[in-house]
Amino acid sequence: MLILLKREQDMSDLSTLEGFHKRWVEVFNSHDLDAHAALYTEDAMLFGAVPELMIGRAAIRGYFAGRGPKVHVAHYPFPHIVMINDEVAVTAAHVDFADGDTLMPYRVTWMLVKNLGEWKIAQHHGSPRG
Secondary structure, rough: OOEOOOOOOOOHHHHHHHHHHHHHHHHHHHOOOOHHHOOOOEEEEOOOOOOOEOOOOOHHHHHEEEEOEEEEEOOOOEEEEEEEEEEEEEEEEEEEEEEOEEEEEHHHHHEEEOOOOOEEEEEEHHHHHH
């Protein structure tokens, strides 16, 4: 894991980001669309496996509603993190999604913002690794 800090940071932010990361995987795998959408800002953007840019929590919820019932995170290591400041972080990781037993390797980046003391995804990009 690589963590680059722009300036001295309170390391508790990183443990909070680790908790956020674990929560994202949990709700993705639970298929709880409301809990999943709640991890994004109201005006979040997502570029995923479809050509359209998803803008807003409702659109992002709809995007995740379209995945198959067997799609889950098989492996999502704690991502590389760059702290921009105390309230903005950028992450990048290789993620293995799976549809049943078929692996779907992806690259995922997030821009997270601290919103009322809680981390939320403001920008999410996922693309097949190939």
